[in-house]
Amino acid sequence: MPRPGVRSRCGRLHKHRELIPAVLVVVAFIVGSMQSRFFLDSRYLLDSSTLYAEAGLLALGMTLVIISGNIDLSVASTLALVAVVSANLLDAGWGLPAVVVAALALGALLGCINGCLVAYAGIPSFMVTVGTLALYRGVAQAMLGAESVKMPSELIGIDMKYVPGTVVPVSLAGLIVIATVCGLVLNRSVLGHWVRAVGTNEKASFYSGVPTAGVKVAVFAIAGMLAGLAALHIDSRLGVARFDHARGLEVDVITAVVLGGTSIFGGKGSVLGTMLALLLIALIRTGMGVANVKAEYQLAVIGSLLVITVVATNLGERLASRGRVKMRTQK
Amino acid sequence: MKITALREFGVLLLLVLVCTVAAIREPRFLEPSSINSILLWAPLLIVVGIGQMMVIVTRGIDVSVGSMLGLSGMLVGILFRSQPGLNVGLGVLAGVGVGFLLGSLNGALITWAKVPPIIATLGTLSAFRGLIFIVSGGEQIDGNDLPVALNQWTLGGPLSVGGVTISWLLAMALALAGAAAWFLAKTRAGRDIYALGSNPEAARLRGVPVNRAQFLVYAITGALAGLAGVMYASRFGFVNPATAGQGYELTVIAAVAIGGTKITGGSGSILGVVLGCFLLGAINVALAVLGIEASWQLLVYGVVILLALLIDAATRRTLEVRQVA
Numbered sequence: 001m002p003r004p005g006v007r008s009r010c011g012r013l014h015k016h017r018e019l020i021p022a023v024l025v026v027v028a029f030i031v032g033s034m035q036s037r038f039f040l041d042s043r044y045l046l047d048s049s050t051l052y053a054e055a056g057l058l059a060l061g062m063t064l065v066i067i068s069g070n071i072d073l074s075v076a077s078t079l080a081l082v083a084v085v086s087a088n089l090l091d092a093g094w095g096l097p098a099v100v101v102a103a104l105a106l107g108a109l110l111g112c113i114n115g116c117l118v119a120y121a122g123i124p125s126f127m128v129t130v131g132t133l134a135l136y137r138g139v140a141q142a143m144l145g146a147e148s149v150k151m152p153s154e155l156i157g158i159d160m161k162y163v164p165g166t167v168v169p170v171s172l173a174g175l176i177v178i179a180t181v182c183g184l185v186l187n188r189s190v191l192g193h194w195v196r197a198v199g200t201n202e203k204a205s206f207y208s209g210v211p212t213a214g215v216k217v218a219v220f221a222i223a224g225m226l227a228g229l230a231a232l233h234i235d236s237r238l239g240v241a242r243f244d245h246a247r248g249l250e251v252d253v254i255t256a257v258v259l260g261g262t263s264i265f266g267g268k269g270s271v272l273g274t275m276l277a278l279l280l281i282a283l284i285r286t287g288m289g290v291a292n293v294k295a296e297y298q299l300a301v302i303g304s305l306l307v308i309t310v311v312a313t314n315l316g317e318r319l320a321s322r323g324r325v326k327m328r329t330q331k
Numbered sequence: 332m333k334i335t336a337l338r339e340f341g342v343l344l345l346l347v348l349v350c351t352v353a354a355i356r357e358p359r360f361l362e363p364s365s366i367n368s369i370l371l372w373a374p375l376l377i378v379v380g381i382g383q384m385m386v387i388v389t390r391g392i393d394v395s396v397g398s399m400l401g402l403s404g405m406l407v408g409i410l411f412r413s414q415p416g417l418n419v420g421l422g423v424l425a426g427v428g429v430g431f432l433l434g435s436l437n438g439a440l441i442t443w444a445k446v447p448p449i450i451a452t453l454g455t456l457s458a459f460r461g462l463i464f465i466v467s468g469g470e471q472i473d474g475n476d477l478p479v480a481l482n483q484w485t486l487g488g489p490l491s492v493g494g495v496t497i498s499w500l501l502a503m504a505l506a507l508a509g510a511a512a513w514f515l516a517k518t519r520a521g522r523d524i525y526a527l528g529s530n531p532e533a534a535r536l537r538g539v540p541v542n543r544a545q546f547l548v549y550a551i552t553g554a555l556a557g558l559a560g561v562m563y564a565s566r567f568g569f570v571n572p573a574t575a576g577q578g579y580e581l582t583v584i585a586a587v588a589i590g591g592t593k594i595t596g597g598s599g600s601i602l603g604v605v606l607g608c609f610l611l612g613a614i615n616v617a618l619a620v621l622g623i624e625a626s627w628q629l630l631v632y633g634v635v636i637l638l639a640l641l642i643d644a645a646t647r648r649t650l651e652v653r654q655v656a
Contacts, residue, residue: 127594138629315444
């Protein structure tokens with residue numbers, strides 16, 4: 001007699017993928033607070049959240065891209081290019097509103113280029129975005145070399161501003177608002193429905209009238225636009241623009257998305273899961289920072305986490321589907 | 332088949348074009364020192380490129396090659412430092428062995444744990460780079476830690492004409508390329524790689540051991556990156572934990588892509604890869620000779636990769652049209 005109980009529980013877990021990062025966040029809180037007293041200092045935690053605002057914005061776009069069955073490795077390079085261009089525009093005397101619009105538009109345009117190459121030239125997204133990963137950061141580097149552009153002093157320090165009357169940083173509040181919008185788009189809009197459809201079965205959705213090419217261009221454009229917004233944030237937070245801003249950040253971002261339960265094969269995923277997983281990564285990074293673990297060692301931990309997450313998900317999925325088959329055959 | 336119909340012919344044409352333009356703009360490009368730097372720049376790229384080409388033929392990608400190169404080079408450097416009298420051959424064996432293990436890990440993750448290649452190798456790119464720092468404690472391997480015989484790979488060579496030297500590094504790379512071309516064209520395991528890349532499902536139904544072929548390409552790539560790590564130590568005379576192989580994956584992918592390897596899998600040739608490596612080397616040296624700053628390098632790789640992608644897409648479309656007609 002097999003035990004369908006265990007298997008179906010596995011299956012049910014798959015419908016609530018956010019549970020895993022949520023549980024891990026709680027564990028991380030408990031372990032972290034045993035290591036250091038700073039850990040439960042809510043002011044400290046809230047203030048360090050601003051360090052992850054850029055990763056958060058990139059992860060929101062990446063969630064949509066991965067649910068659509070693609071991947072975008074160029075997000076950090078898009079961020080760097082927009083950061084360099086917008087700092088140059090400010091330097092040339094453009095006003096802030098114009099620069100914000102330009103940054104968002106440039107980000108969306110760079111994302112569009114990715115999307116068009118994927119949708120219309122039929123090249124796999126990992127290849128396209130490996131190319132633009134080099135290209136976009138390459139343009140930024142060719143523009144600036146090893147130099148950096150200083151930001152106007154009144155625009156520095158968005159990470160030090162708080163929502164009036166509270167201790168919540170503006171960056172965190174903004175991220176939560178944008179995450180909510182992304183969640184609504186994904187769950188309540190036609191576009192969100194199409195994104196899942198394309199990620200689940202592109203051919204079937206094409207034949208049922210979903211504009212698959214347009215959907216793909218849209219998700220890449222949204223990811224690019226969010227990267228443009230993240231570029232403005234990093235410029236303001238660090239006070240300078242450099243071509244090597246956020247180098248390698250795509251690893252943290254992709255790890256957050258898959259750890260948050262978004263299927264790397266597309267079709268399934270949630271914004272809430274991504275945000276919980278990002279919180280988890282922030283806690284792990286903060287914890288390692290408090291414990292004096294070097295940045296390079298942290299790299300090894302995040303990279304391993306990415307691989308282990310996907311291996312574990314695949315394993316869980318295999319177990320769950322085996323359970324489903326067994327139950328069906330029993331009937 | 333006419334020679335002009337070959338994919339490699341286009342690469343060769345580009346190579347000649349780049350060299351001619353560079354030589355007209357700046358005659359120093361034809362001096363032995365410039366030619367030598369191209370000939371020394373290409374070997375490592377060829378060695379890693381051979382593996383990367385096989386991976387891309389199977390519709391995969393390996394972005395961890397730079398980290399595998401760095402980790403193998405670092406471990407071999409540490410070995411040489413602790414055993415000063417060690418035979419260089421044993422060092423090479425160790426480097427290749429380490430690389431093979433790292434590549435096997437990638438292969439196992441992709442083949443049996445069903446992790447998509449880009450995710451698996453992106454993870455190991457970070458993990459291996461972190462490991463380099465952990466095993467080295469962040470310390471660099473210096474020139475005097477490395478055996479003199481290793482330097483000779485770069486300085487000496489089997490052939491030297493008019494100041495232009497064919498180094499041992501280049502000789503090794505070309506010999507390996509020859510062996511790889513034979514392996515891919517004449518052995519069953521080699522043909523399986525193309526079968527897998529052309530149509531995975533058909534290959535499986537036809538009885539091709541697809542899992543073995545897929546695992547093999549990543550393991551081979553690891554072993555080659557390991558060898559390139561030892562060659563790196565010879566070429567540069569030091570191994571730095573942060574810079575050894577850092578970002579090399581983009582250079583390699585650019586060389587393989589411009590060498591006519593079909594980005595969507597199924598086709599690619601060793602001759603193309605070798606020519607692509609020389610082409611990229613020629614572009615690099617030409618830029619340096621023409622006084623264009625090194626900060627343009629990444630942009631060049633990006634343009635090269637995208638150009639290859641677009642050519643790929645365009646030829647695919649004409650082929651499809653021809654098949655329909």
